[in-house]
Amino acid sequence: MRVSSPRRVTLAAVALVVAIGAAAVVLSEPFDEAGKPGGVADGASQTSLATVTRQSLSSQTEVNATLGYAGATNVRLPSGTSPSAVAQAEQAVSSSERMLQSAQASLPADTLSLANARALVSAARAKEAVDCAGEGAAAEAPSASTGTGEAATSGSPASDSPTSGESSSACAGDAQALASDRQSSLAAAAKLQGDRAALSSAQAALQSAESSAAAARASASDYGPGSVFTMLPAVGQTIARGQSMFALSGQPTVLMYGAVTPTRAFAAGMAPGSDVAALNASLEALGYGTALGGDAFGARTQAAIRAFQAARGMTVTGALALGSVVFERGPVRVTSVMAELGASAAPGPVLAVTSTHPQVTIALSAAQQSSVRVGDRVSITLPDEQTTPGAIASVGTVAKAPANKESGGGGENGEEGGATIEVSVTPSEPRALGHLDEAPVSVSITTASAANALCVPIDALLALAGGGYALEVVEGAAHRLEAVSLGLFDDAEGLVQVSGKGVAAGQRVVVPAT
Numbered sequence: 001m002r003v004s005s006p007r008r009v010t011l012a013a014v015a016l017v018v019a020i021g022a023a024a025v026v027l028s029e030p031f032d033e034a035g036k037p038g039g040v041a042d043g044a045s046q047t048s049l050a051t052v053t054r055q056s057l058s059s060q061t062e063v064n065a066t067l068g069y070a071g072a073t074n075v076r077l078p079s080g081t082s083p084s085a086v087a088q089a090e091q092a093v094s095s096s097e098r099m100l101q102s103a104q105a106s107l108p109a110d111t112l113s114l115a116n117a118r119a120l121v122s123a124a125r126a127k128e129a130v131d132c133a134g135e136g137a138a139a140e141a142p143s144a145s146t147g148t149g150e151a152a153t154s155g156s157p158a159s160d161s162p163t164s165g166e167s168s169s170a171c172a173g174d175a176q177a178l179a180s181d182r183q184s185s186l187a188a189a190a191k192l193q194g195d196r197a198a199l200s201s202a203q204a205a206l207q208s209a210e211s212s213a214a215a216a217r218a219s220a221s222d223y224g225p226g227s228v229f230t231m232l233p234a235v236g237q238t239i240a241r242g243q244s245m246f247a248l249s250g251q252p253t254v255l256m257y258g259a260v261t262p263t264r265a266f267a268a269g270m271a272p273g274s275d276v277a278a279l280n281a282s283l284e285a286l287g288y289g290t291a292l293g294g295d296a297f298g299a300r301t302q303a304a305i306r307a308f309q310a311a312r313g314m315t316v317t318g319a320l321a322l323g324s325v326v327f328e329r330g331p332v333r334v335t336s337v338m339a340e341l342g343a344s345a346a347p348g349p350v351l352a353v354t355s356t357h358p359q360v361t362i363a364l365s366a367a368q369q370s371s372v373r374v375g376d377r378v379s380i381t382l383p384d385e386q387t388t389p390g391a392i393a394s395v396g397t398v399a400k401a402p403a404n405k406e407s408g409g410g411g412e413n414g415e416e417g418g419a420t421i422e423v424s425v426t427p428s429e430p431r432a433l434g435h436l437d438e439a440p441v442s443v444s445i446t447t448a449s450a451a452n453a454l455c456v457p458i459d460a461l462l463a464l465a466g467g468g469y470a471l472e473v474v475e476g477a478a479h480r481l482e483a484v485s486l487g488l489f490d491d492a493e494g495l496v497q498v499s500g501k502g503v504a505a506g507q508r509v510v511v512p513a514t
Contacts, residue, residue: 046513057490059448065362067439071355079347080221080322089216096209100202110192117185128174220265222321227345240331256282258327267319272296360425366399371447379444388432396421453497460511472510
């Protein structure tokens with residue numbers, strides 16, 4: 001099996017140094033009592049024998065790492081509409097409703113007034129038509145104020161009879177009455193038109209106010225300009241579902257579980273969504289309801305919220321404003337507190353937290369990225385020199401330049417000045433790590449393995465003058481050099497995989513005495 005390049009070159013060099021002394025003796029007088037256990041060949045180093053075996057080998061890369069916790073994130077106070085702004089939006093709705101009611105109340109009366117005015121106009125017009133017919137019309141012709149729209153014939157003879165005079169007087173009075181009724185009708189029509197415009201304006205104002213109020217309620221926050229932090233957790237504290245993360249003016253912000261970040265308040269009438277599903281699941285898990293409706297906010301959800309608020313000392317509303325609950329995937333550890341007691345609440349980070357799952361982070365040389373894979377087994381060496389197993393959970397794909405690139409420095413695990421990738425390791429036995437955080441550890445990564453490999457101790461290798469390696473095989477009293485090809489190096493076991501036509505399991509080979 002091919003050895004990963006960085007380790008193979010290093011180990012081959014080590015093997016070469018170890019083997020050169022032995023090779024000098026073996027190649028000058030290769031078989032002078034070298035096959036005898038504990039024998040010495042003309043002042044050379046004492047030697048021993050080892051057996052060629054078949055077994056599984058693995059190759060490791062040793063790197064420096066940091067022990068911490070997975071899932072680092074910030075708990076933020078979301079932006080939202082303050083309670084006072086929500087109240088103002090509600091007041092605007094009430095004001096618009098009153099305006100609409102006023103406009104609606106005026107409309108029927110003014111509609112009736114216009115109908116009456118038009119009826120008077122019709123009656124006056126009919127009376128005028130009767131009184132101004134015949135001689136009365138002729139007598140009235142010179143008057144332009146009748147408003148009938150009919151012109152009198154010039155030079156028409158006037159009647160001196162009383163009947164004619166009375167008829168002319170009645171016709172003129174009718175004309176004046178009709179003109180007056182028309183003015184009243186026009187005024188009533190204008191007033192009704194104004195009422196309708198006011199009604200339309202009031203309806204639009206109410207619609208706008210209701211839309212603004214709905215948006216305010218949907219983004220309602222549980223804090224305002226006067227809110228201050230009245231409780232903050234301690235660094236290192238673990239917080240679980242249903243427990244308070246911090247408090248604003250005496251109102252707690254409670255941890256719920258879910259892979260969501262709420263962007264809207266929880267209230268009756270809201271559309272279904274994954275945030276509602278997470279809330280319902282947490283409320284059920286905490287024992288505040290059953291069958292709450294999946295991702296829908298129903299009456300059961302509202303009742304569960306009321307029970308939850310009452311139990312937590314919160315203002316009981318049946319709704320949860322932004323900032324009153326925080327969602328994380330599970331319990332969290334507080335690693336930093338950004339806010340201060342008594343400080344005013346404002347949108348932004350409040351706490352830095354991690355999950356409660358230990359994780360080892362490696363800044364691995366980008367050149368070694370191809371030698372590690374998700375699932376590779378590792379051994380973690382703790383500060384007290386104890387070891388515990390683990391596995392690679394993720395391998396970064398974006399290389400990062402070293403922080404001291406300008407000064408020419410390099411990372412601990414990379415070449416000098418080289419870029420690194422982030423590799424995360426999940427310990428198999430988290431309890432073995434204790435409560436260490438940000439602690440330096442070393443990780444031995446298994447980068448290759450070989451099953452049923454033909455193996456010899458690394459120090460059994462002899463470097464040949466013409467290149468390559470050989471083993472000194474002992475068969476009874478006979479010694480011979482057998483050229484071999486190298487495979488996988490196992491640093492932990494001090495073994496190397498070999499292959500060659502004359503090499504087989506069970507053979508005895510010469511090694512330096514220990």
